[in-house]
Amino acid sequence: MVIPMREPAEPTEITILLRQWQAGDDRAFDAVMGWAYQRMLAIASGFVAREKLATEPAALVHEAYLRLRKLDRMEWRDRQHFFSVVASELRRILIDQARLRIARKREGGYRRVPLSDDLRWIDVQGQEMLDLDRALTELARVDEDKVRLVELRYVMGCTVPEICELCGISDATVERHLRFARTWLYDRLHPPAV
């Protein structure tokens, strides 16, 4: 028996919203904003939930809110611009969380949480996350576009079709860039012994 929980053939809500937005529908923009906020909050509060601490996380959620509020006042050139900014904000939230996590050196009941299905070797709550952040900054100096794709796919959690829609490139191109980026990042994080 197979229980597919999300049928990939279906247009996802975000794809629909993107097209609406592109067609000039402001209602869709509001909804996209809402979606992005939600994504950020889910990520922010999701990790907090596993902390099982009632006091600290509020600060984290609050911090995330402040970052989001900043987005509210920005002038968006286009949806790609919007998504790039949201994705890199998300990356910063993840890094903050990882730092907090590591500082606590929490023990027991610990379960790895992979950054994404395709990046299962990166635990969002571990040192790898900080290493990844540095590697991405390094990669951005050579190839900014790849970093953006990585952020959209692995941080923002967009699907490949959504990215195609967003950036106007084919899915084969997206996959090719992502494969190269994954390899390159893995190499930076796990350099071969000399």
Place this chain on the structure above:
Amino acid sequence: MNEHWEKLQQLFGEACGLDEAARRAFLNERCGEDDPLRGELERLLAAHDHERAAGAQADASAAGGRFGAWQTTRLLARGGMGEVWLAHRADGQHEQVAALKILSPYLVAPDSVDRFRRERQVLARLEHPNIARLLDGGVGPGGQPFLIMEYVEGTRLDRYCDERRLSIPARLRLFLKVCAAVNAAHQHFVVHRDLKPSNILVTNEGEPKLLDFGIAKVMDTESGRERTVTVNQFLTPTYASPEVLRGEPATAASDVYSLGVLLFELLTGNRPFGTSGASPAAEWERALRDTGPARLWHLTEALAEQRSTTASRLRQTLAGDLTTILNKALRHEPGQRYQSAERLAEDLSLYLANRPILARPQTFRYRAGKFVARHRWPVGLAALMLLGIALGIASTIAEKRVAERRFGEVRRLAHYVLFDLYDSVSNLSGSARVRAEMARRATEYLNTLSREAKNDRGLRLELAGGYLRLGDIQGNMFRTNLGDTRAALATYQKGIDLLSSLENDRDAVRLRTLIDLHRAQATDMSSATRSDFDRLRSAVEHFEKLAGNPPRAEDDYQLGKAYTLLGGLEQQHGGWVSISAVGGSEFDRAETHLRRAAGSPLSEPDYAYSLAELLDRRAQSYASLDPGRSIGYDQQALESLTHIREPERNYPSFRILQARIHTNLTFSYGQENQFDTALEHARVAEQIYLPLLAESPDDRNIRYRLVVLRRVAGIVEAYARRWGESAEEFAKGITDYDSLLETGPNAQYRGYQAELRMRLGDALWEAGRKTEAEAAAAAGLAEFRQLANSPGATFGVLRQTAHYLLFSEVTSLRNPREALALAERSSGVPSDPFQLDELLAAAYAENHRYREAAEYERKVLSELPPVKPGEPPSRARQSNEASLTEYERKARSARP
């Protein structure tokens, strides 16, 4: 980015799919030993292999986990909501297999764990043979909530039906079990929220089992605003109800809607809102406005075969009650759907038992119409008040940013008023003024919004649609209108300007074409030129290309209407193509489109109405040339109207069309010399118009139609040589024109009235009432002269004036010399060459200039369609040939 980086990526892309040996060969071939690229490439390829292995390893480490008493065995699926594992009991109590669902930590909000426990208790009580049971649940070692569900081995509902080629009744019986399960859950106050084929499995025993009941709710958090976005992100938009897509709470009615989509797919193999290839934007669109249930499905033989039947039989089965049931389940507003899954099941059972179902075939307009009919004024006033509020909000937009949030909402309201409510009101009699006010206010208000969003395509389309409606109500004489043609033309122009920059946009082209056509219709037709017509026709053809082949039923309908209008323009002008087939090719195309639209299984009453309207126009084009054929078309038109049922049958638009058909039948039977039958039809038409006019004395369209009837009846009475009765009809028509002219002078009406005065004069003269005749004809001629001498006099006016100066029965009024001057003048205005030549021939003949007369008569004959072999020449040809012979004879005998 430099060349090195590009090359590295390219080589990596080519090599990473190769095995060890092939890679070495590849590297040797593409980069030499000392190439600096080579080292980097080798390192990356190694990293690539390690990266993949690391991913797999991380996967494996997650497997075999223990969740409470359960041990995972094998990953079944991974998706947006988390993972599903096959699991078995690890506490050794008894052998039991189950499906273990681990919810993605990304989805779990802080307050949800407690809530999750509460919901789980509710779900555990849910026991039904057709619902996969929730066995257990808890929070895993990493803090992630999990659920243990009954493990079901089976096939997805849709695939099960198709693979076994289940017939429609068999599918319905299976679906009834699904309804029963959903209903049982609803009685426990559990809503599924995500019903779709992949959540319904059918076991080998043929029992459907519903999975994931209430899971969406478990995922929910209580913190209002954030709630729905998270959850809806994982819903499948195709099956979700509009209210859920909009982010409102799901109810039992939302499940009924999803059941409706499911049933639609099971029965038709299509998606209710377009085929599966339809734009995803359409799905979202449907959440925002009531697009109404689908009207068309593509029933291929392949689909029919999966249902053990043929396409045509399937179409028959689905039309009627099943369509009605689907429509009711798929209502946009939750309150208008079946109130429960049980009610839906009830109707399906009645259908299976061949008993009458409870749902009535209802269109949105039907219901809205009924509602508005009960509360006519309150609804009109409420709509205006809402618009007032909306305008208030709009005026503050410039100052307050917060108002922008209301923008969308407010716009939806305008849309509702302008389109849905307007349409429902338009079917009521006596509503012209309310409608004009509604259209004006809504458009004014959209105008305000449009200043705020200049580049908003959707808003432009809506606004242009608003202008179209406003223009129609202001002064399109072929629709209910307030008689202000000039305002109407300006309004149409605004709509066209608004769309001018959207050249390749299908919807914009369609709308532009429609406005263009309506504008042409509202203008004085006799001033339209051949090039105007050609421009319009190419616009329609462009739209036809964009609509694809075959077009959707809705586009078929619009195209049919567009071609009907084009044909009508041609007809009204007197024909540019050939006299016997005026508007014929346009009408042929219109008929193809409209018959297809009206024949589609979920056809709307509008489609049958438009088909009847077209057939009546076709009838009109043959009324004088081939009355027998004309009668045939009108009978088909009446037949098409029989497909329209209550309450649409009582709508004024329907009754007016019926009366128009009877008016035309009056004329055609009169031509056939069957005077009694003809006048019987005239009486039927009159009995329709008089009560309508009593209800809405302001309606210029009805009044105008009544005058047309008077004129036709007067002409038929004249054929029957009952001059007194004929004069009476014409006199009534003249009075009616007086009241039309009171509400605003209109050159066209003045011309028509003058013509009736001339006809009255002729009839009275024949009746021997010569003094009255002279008075009537003199008044008519004075009016014609005034019109003919005013600047911008049209060919139609000039021609008619000249005609009566030549041929009025009141011979004292004839003035051939003046007539000839007018005829010569009319060659300077846009005209139909055929009619012009005919007029010139007559005018020269009456002035005894037979050589010129014969010359023009020959031109007339050359423009007539050639005589078909084996058929007698047409009446027109016979009479023109006789004239020519006479002119030629007289030209010879008259010595210079």
